[in-house]
Amino acid sequence: MSEAAKPAADIHAYLAELEDIPGTRVYTAARARKGYHINQFAMSLMKGENRERFKADERAYLDEWPISEEAKAALLKRDYNTLLDLGGNVYFLSKLFSTDGLSFAEAVSTMTDMTFPEYRDMMLKGGRSPEGNRSIKGGY
Amino acid sequence: MARLTAGVGSSHVPLLGVAVDQGKTGDDYFGPIFAGYEWTREWEKAEKPDVVILVYNDHASAFDMKIVPTFAIGCGERYKPADEGWGPRKVPDVEGHADLAWHIAQSLILDDFDMTIINEMDVDHGLTVPLSMMFGQPETWPVKVVPLAVNVVTYPVPSGNRCWALGEAIARAVASFPEDINVQIWGTGGMSHQLQGPRAGLLNREWDNKFLDMLESDSDAARWIPHIEYLRETGSEGIEMVMWLIMRGALGKKVKTLHRHYHIPCSNTAIGHIVLEPAD
Numbered sequence A: 001m002s003e004a005a006k007p008a009a010d011i012h013a014y015l016a017e018l019e020d021i022p023g024t025r026v027y028t029a030a031r032a033r034k035g036y037h038i039n040q041f042a043m044s045l046m047k048g049e050n051r052e053r054f055k056a057d058e059r060a061y062l063d064e065w066p067i068s069e070e071a072k073a074a075l076l077k078r079d080y081n082t083l084l085d086l087g088g089n090v091y092f093l094s095k096l097f098s099t100d101g102l103s104f105a106e107a108v109s110t111m112t113d114m115t116f117p118e119y120r121d122m123m124l125k126g127g128r129s130p131e132g133n134r135s136i137k138g139g140y
Numbered sequence B: 001m002a003r004l005t006a007g008v009g010s011s012h013v014p015l016l017g018v019a020v021d022q023g024k025t026g027d028d029y030f031g032p033i034f035a036g037y038e039w040t041r042e043w044e045k046a047e048k049p050d051v052v053i054l055v056y057n058d059h060a061s062a063f064d065m066k067i068v069p070t071f072a073i074g075c076g077e078r079y080k081p082a083d084e085g086w087g088p089r090k091v092p093d094v095e096g097h098a099d100l101a102w103h104i105a106q107s108l109i110l111d112d113f114d115m116t117i118i119n120e121m122d123v124d125h126g127l128t129v130p131l132s133m134m135f136g137q138p139e140t141w142p143v144k145v146v147p148l149a150v151n152v153v154t155y156p157v158p159s160g161n162r163c164w165a166l167g168e169a170i171a172r173a174v175a176s177f178p179e180d181i182n183v184q185i186w187g188t189g190g191m192s193h194q195l196q197g198p199r200a201g202l203l204n205r206e207w208d209n210k211f212l213d214m215l216e217s218d219s220d221a222a223r224w225i226p227h228i229e230y231l232r233e234t235g236s237e238g239i240e241m242v243m244w245l246i247m248r249g250a251l252g253k254k255v256k257t258l259h260r261h262y263h264i265p266c267s268n269t270a271i272g273h274i275v276l277e278p279a280d
């Protein structure tokens, strides 16, 4: 089959499926657009001087960014699930975890309904099962 | 001519780097993980590859959201370990192989792969952790590295088929490089893990091992696994496994398995490791 004969992927079906996973926000183009400044803000914390300024006055530092009030509130509260909804991506948000001195696993556990010790225990026992966690519509 | 002699798959969890850097590789938690790499360390000492084409992804270290290249190849002379928020890892700088990298970049572009070329960047745990797993803590890394960075963060990430085909094209490019050097290709990342949302912590031993079985087989069926299957079965970050397909695609139809290792958990992640040799 030549390249030209290959049928185009159905982008609408592709994107719809990405929204069908329980408890998951796939970092789609739509989220990347929406969360652009949240992620760029988080990225700025890679620099020591920015971390210092942020820690000294979080609100003032956030006000330098074109981020919605809702996102600023979620950042101040470290409400990571809301930040995912607003287009934050975990690799960028991890700059905020590390500014807070949190391990990746501990920060990740705050997005689940478990405490960190409970989460750690689940991981030691083999992690969360995919059973029942694969599809919202399908329920499998 | 250059010889592509082996492919290695490996997880690149940052905590493994911490374990190496803090001397914890023998403790109860990390011991079983590192034990599965001992065979490979000895094998690498005997193999003495000149260059590793190291397929990995940047985790918001060298790249931010300003520019998101799907496939990017490092053509620089050297790369520094990135500061990922705690100061750079105290590991040696990574020496590039600019001659081979530019040769591969040019060949790939002529072979219809529109690569992004990187002359300068820092490299994060995605690249330095696999080096630590395979080589321990040397003064200087015993190989030169051609970094090949893949976008596996912003969707759509490249399809499995495209990754496999890129591997095939890399093999052709290596085969036409005029120096007689020993080249390996490593695919890194994975295996199952999810680092976000209420479903975080998902692991899937069964699926991961089925994937390893597929890589060992003569079939190229793994190239057709759709993104949604990785996402549903192996967690949102399990998609990193498409990078292993670049490695596998480069090895040709038949491979021989030299070594295989699997362990759960390391932090949020299932650890997988495989060493394959082309057997066509």
Ligand SMILES: [Fe+2]
Binding pocket: B012, B057, B059, B126, B189, B190, B240
């Ligand atoms: Fe990764």
